[in-house]
Amino acid sequence: MIQLFHVSVSYPGDPPVLTDVSARIDKGELVFLTGPSGAGKTTLLRLVFGQLLATAGQVLVAGQNVARLKRRDLAQLRRRVGVVFQDFKLLPTRTVFDNVALPLAVLGTEAAVVARKVGALLRYVGLAGKAEALPLRLSGGEQQRVAIARALAGDPAILLADEPTGNLDQERADEILDLLTQVHARGTTVVVATHDRRVLEQFAQRVLILDRGRLSADGVLER
Amino acid sequence: MAAFRYHLGQAARALGASPYGSAVAALTMAVALFLASVTWVAARAVESMLEATAAKARITVFVRPEVKATAALAQEAARMAGPGAAAVLVPPDVALTRLKADLGSTGRALDDLATNPLPSSIEVRLSPATIAHEGLAAVHRAATRLRKLPFASDVDDGESFIAAVEAALEATKATGEALFGAALLIALFFIGAVARLSLVARRDEIEILRLVGATDRFIAAPFVLEGVFQGLAGGVLAAVLVALLERFVVPEALSLVGFARDIAVAPLGPGWLLVLVAGGAALGALASALSVQGFMRKAA
Numbered sequence: 384m385i386q387l388f389h390v391s392v393s394y395p396g397d398p399p400v401l402t403d404v405s406a407r408i409d410k411g412e413l414v415f416l417t418g419p420s421g422a423g424k425t426t427l428l429r430l431v432f433g434q435l436l437a438t439a440g441q442v443l444v445a446g447q448n449v450a451r452l453k454r455r456d457l458a459q460l461r462r463r464v465g466v467v468f469q470d471f472k473l474l475p476t477r478t479v480f481d482n483v484a485l486p487l488a489v490l491g492t493e494a495a496v497v498a499r500k501v502g503a504l505l506r507y508v509g510l511a512g513k514a515e516a517l518p519l520r521l522s523g524g525e526q527q528r529v530a531i532a533r534a535l536a537g538d539p540a541i542l543l544a545d546e547p548t549g550n551l552d553q554e555r556a557d558e559i560l561d562l563l564t565q566v567h568a569r570g571t572t573v574v575v576a577t578h579d580r581r582v583l584e585q586f587a588q589r590v591l592i593l594d595r596g597r598l599s600a601d602g603v604l605e606r
Numbered sequence: 607m608a609a610f611r612y613h614l615g616q617a618a619r620a621l622g623a624s625p626y627g628s629a630v631a632a633l634t635m636a637v638a639l640f641l642a643s644v645t646w647v648a649a650r651a652v653e654s655m656l657e658a659t660a661a662k663a664r665i666t667v668f669v670r671p672e673v674k675a676t677a678a679l680a681q682e683a684a685r686m687a688g689p690g691a692a693a694v695l696v697p698p699d700v701a702l703t704r705l706k707a708d709l710g711s712t713g714r715a716l717d718d719l720a721t722n723p724l725p726s727s728i729e730v731r732l733s734p735a736t737i738a739h740e741g742l743a744a745v746h747r748a749a750t751r752l753r754k755l756p757f758a759s760d761v762d763d764g765e766s767f768i769a770a771v772e773a774a775l776e777a778t779k780a781t782g783e784a785l786f787g788a789a790l791l792i793a794l795f796f797i798g799a800v801a802r803l804s805l806v807a808r809r810d811e812i813e814i815l816r817l818v819g820a821t822d823r824f825i826a827a828p829f830v831l832e833g834v835f836q837g838l839a840g841g842v843l844a845a846v847l848v849a850l851l852e853r854f855v856v857p858e859a860l861s862l863v864g865f866a867r868d869i870a871v872a873p874l875g876p877g878w879l880l881v882l883v884a885g886g887a888a889l890g891a892l893a894s895a896l897s898v899q900g901f902m903r904k905a906a
Binding site: 432434454455458459460461462463468472474485486490491492493494497 | 607608810811814815816819820822
């Protein structure tokens with residue numbers, strides 16, 4: 384589903400952000416991407432949904448070379464990749480409903496279908512009663528769940544989550560991780576970037592460890 | 607259809623968010639379209655004057671004071687003017703009465719004259735067929751022939767008047783085009799500026815839309831629609847102003863010009879008003895589209 388071939392990212396005058404990273408993530412996998420702050424986790428995720436282009440190497444998503452996609456095709460690819468951003472990236476002046484409905488508007492989905500689907504998603508993430516609330520009125524955990532609902536709205540084949548438990552307390556973090564594992568259970572390929580060791584130990588799943596831009600390990604952590 | 611409704615909603619929301627900017631954009635568009643229409647109306651009025659002048663064209667042959675003006679002289683002038691031409695002898699007292707009527711209220715000043723200074727004259731009219739076929743050029747040629755008559759002290763074919771009207775027509779067109787061009791540029795700038803402001807204000811939203819898979823066209827659509835609405839409002843306003851201009855101002859203005867009192871300028875009609883509204887919408891869309899394109903290029 385996701386293939387990285389000798390991928391490097393660097394900016395002139397700065398140390399490389401990623402160096403010669405190669406990895407393969409198959410369809411339906413749940414993979415954790417970890418490493419200390421500045422290791423290149425977010426950069427790697429950004430490469431996958433085409434927000435950033437590799438300086439060297441190739442990134443293939445669903446068989447498509449992201450660097451060679453035209454703008455229109457990149458937009459099409461992004462419709463198949465749901466992203467939960469570290470800073471949520473919610474529209475503060477729009478309601479929770481509108482935020483979650485955004486990918487559906489992009490897909491040209493009929494209003495009745497949007498209402499039904501957004502309602503179901505909000506129930507799924509436990510925000511059924513918050514549809515008309517503005518994001519800034521919500522707690523961090525609730526905002527995170529809105530971001531997850533939005534990422535799932537377009538039924539993506541891939542879900543990327545960047546530090547989804549970063550600013551949450553233990554209980555809220557567990558709720559979010561439960562949600563992500565449920566999404567994975569539905570057959571979605573899920574990649575979670577986190578530096579939370581507890582999360583990695585909780586889930587005996589495949590982990591990619593980045594260290595100063597290099598892939599230092601790829602395997603399953605023991606519980 | 608769902609996407610169009612979404613864009614429509616976004617455009618309406620954006621217009622509501624910046625009502626003053628949108629109003630200024632619409633007003634400048636209205637001014638540009640109104641100026642274009644005023645130019646057109648003025649040019650049509652001047653052209654109508656030219657046509658009316660040609661239709662009523664007459665050549666006045668002033669008779670030398672030492673010659674006794676008779677009907678025979680008028681017949682000779684008619685022959686000299688060309689086939690089908692008619693000539694009438696105008697005695698000095700008739701000429702003075704006409705002059706008073708033409709001058710209106712100011713003509714009363716002529717009542718105080720001790721002696722009538724006007725000479726006898728012969729008014730020559732060419733046949734309608736000649737005018738229809740050859741226009742004002744025929745008048746000009748006939749006047750040249752009439753100048754050769756031995757009893758003619760002077761011949762007036764209205765050449766200077768026609769030249770003045772033609773110059774006025776050209777000046778009206780040139781001034782109108784310049785004003786329209788300037789106003790149009792300002793209108794396009796304002797609509798583009800409103801779109802740019804809107805784009806900057808919503809850049810976070812644009813970034814998020816991109817990240818969830820929106821194409822450039824999808825992102826641009828609400829901004830272009832915003833421009834369409836502003837242009838549309840400008841077009842409607844211009845159409846209303848033009849209709850008022852035609853209804854109230856043009857007849858009044860023509861009545862102030864003595865010789866133009868009887869000239870009727872055909873109204874621009876609903877077709878032109880439709881052009882104003884559609885043109886406003888199209889120009890608004892163009893200005894917004896150019897702004898959005900520039901913004902997208904920079905953002906990319």
